[in-house]
Amino acid sequence: MADVFISYAKTDRPLALKLAAMLEAEGWSVWWDTSLAIGDDFRNEIMTELGRARAVIVIWTDASIKSDWVRSETGRAQADRKLIPVKLEHLTYKDLPPPFDVLHTEDIGQDDKIRAAVVAQLAKPAVEPSAWALLTKGFRYELLTWVGIVGGAWTLFARIGGVFALAPLAQVLVQNWNKGTHAFWVWAFGWLGIHLAPELTPVLSFVLFGSLLTIGQAVKFNTTIKNQANVDTYQGKSFRLISWRTLLCVVCACLPLIIYLSLLHLLTDSAPVEVAIFLAFLLLAAPPLVIVLFARHKVYTALSTFLTTTFFMIIAVFQLAQIVGDLRVSYRDYQPPVDPDLLGFSVFALNIALMILLLSVAPAKAVSRRLIFLAIGLVLLIGLNELSRLLHEWGL
Numbered sequence: 010m011a012d013v014f015i016s017y018a019k020t021d022r023p024l025a026l027k028l029a030a031m032l033e034a035e036g037w038s039v040w041w042d043t044s045l046a047i048g049d050d051f052r053n054e055i056m057t058e059l060g061r062a063r064a065v066i067v068i069w070t071d072a073s074i075k076s077d078w079v080r081s082e083t084g085r086a087q088a089d090r091k092l093i094p095v096k097l098e099h100l101t102y103k104d105l106p107p108p109f110d111v112l113h114t115e116d117i118g119q120d121d122k123i124r125a126a127v128v129a130q131l132a133k134p135a136v137e138p139s140a141w142a143l144l145t146k147g148f149r150y151e152l153l154t155w156v157g158i159v160g161g162a163w164t165l166f167a168r169i170g171g172v173f174a175l176a177p178l179a180q181v182l183v184q185n186w187n188k189g190t191h192a193f194w195v196w197a198f199g200w201l202g203i204h205l206a207p208e209l210t211p212v213l214s215f216v217l218f219g220s221l222l223t224i225g226q227a228v229k230f231n232t233t234i235k236n237q238a239n240v241d242t243y244q245g246k247s248f249r250l251i252s253w254r255t256l257l258c259v260v261c262a263c264l265p266l267i268i269y270l271s272l273l274h275l276l277t278d279s280a281p282v283e284v285a286i287f288l289a290f291l292l293l294a295a296p297p298l299v300i301v302l303f304a305r306h307k308v309y310t311a312l313s314t315f316l317t318t319t320f321f322m323i324i325a326v327f328q329l330a331q332i333v334g335d336l337r338v339s340y341r342d343y344q345p346p347v348d349p350d351l352l353g354f355s356v357f358a359l360n361i362a363l364m365i366l367l368l369s370v371a372p373a374k375a376v377s378r379r380l381i382f383l384a385i386g387l388v389l390l391i392g393l394n395e396l397s398r399l400l401h402e403w404g405l
Contacts, residue, residue, distance in 0.1 A: 014059050014086075021073060065093065093127060227371060261299045266358060313380055320384075
């Protein structure tokens with residue numbers, strides 16, 4: 010941990026070198042980016058040293074006042090109450106970027122005053138955050154995300170509960186979960202005077218938990234990025250939320266759904282059900298591919314779209330399977346309580362919206378990691394159910 014961290018623009022390296030030499034001559038340890046070793050992750054290393062330093066000196070020059078890096082580092086130092094700003098003599102307070110133009114700033118040639126400011130700053134007792142403060146800080150960032158993960162995993166588990174035998178306890182929990190979520194959505198839509206079919210409950214519930222996961226990621230990312238330098242316009246995100254690129258992606262991703270709806274009656278009237286279902290899945294698999302083609306960070310985007318599509322398929326396929334019944338029964342001979350065409354279109358449209366929204370508010374890598382946690386949660390629930398069922402059969 011260095012005593013002093015120096016923030017400066019690259020073109021002002023001679024000024025930083027002179028200042029560092031003066032400080033080191035006084036016996037203080039100094040960190041600036043010349044301390045980086047080859048191969049270091051410079052961004053993380055700089056932010057780590059900035060946080061550890063007991064005092065931060067920013068050198069305001071004609072170049073540094075225009076630097077996003079310097080302003081970002083200065084903002085974090087000011088938030089930590091350890092900033093010592095200095096400037097070139099010809100600069101006035103009006104030249105400094107707000108809100109730093111209201112801080113007392115010494116001229117860089119005033120060595121004695123700079124020494125006195127460093128002495129005063131280093132004399133302040135270091136205040137370490139309590140363990141409880143660190144815990145609650147991380148907890149509030151992750152709360153919505155983990156509510157979304159846990160709720161989403163349980164919704165998926167309840168949706169596939171009819172595929173395999175449920176343990177007695179799991180069966181009771183799933184039944185109560187389905188009743189509880191349906192009652193909640195009936196109450197919510199009741200305010201609007203809308204009658205909600207039970208078949209739509211799992212779709213709405215999963216969208217709700219997906220939205221919570223999205224909000225949690227957005228809050229955490231926006232809070233974290235305030236303390237980092239702006240080196241990437243997208244900051245690891247695959248889309249900008251509002252841009253022509255995103256709009257074009259949405260339009261292209263929705264085209265296969267529109268084609269599917271246009272050909273649906275022709276397929277169901279003239280083609281076998283198996284062929285119609287195959288063609289439907291072929292068309293509905295196109296939107297995730299379109300999103301990957303338009304996105305940045307394609308590997309993490311592909312993983313994210315694969316997982317979200319899989320989750321929505323679990324919601325949609327099992328719901329549609331219950332509505333349509335046996336594949337030999339045609340749509341025209343069966344009148345489901347909910348139009349399967351409308352349900353399928355709505356689910357896949359929501360899937361597109363959620364994928365793009367997630368990849369627009371948080372880095373694709375972080376999104377894919379949280380979706381992997383959701384998948385792991387679902388697998389664990391299935392494993393616990395099988396273990397509980399076996400124990401019940403063995404009389405344990």
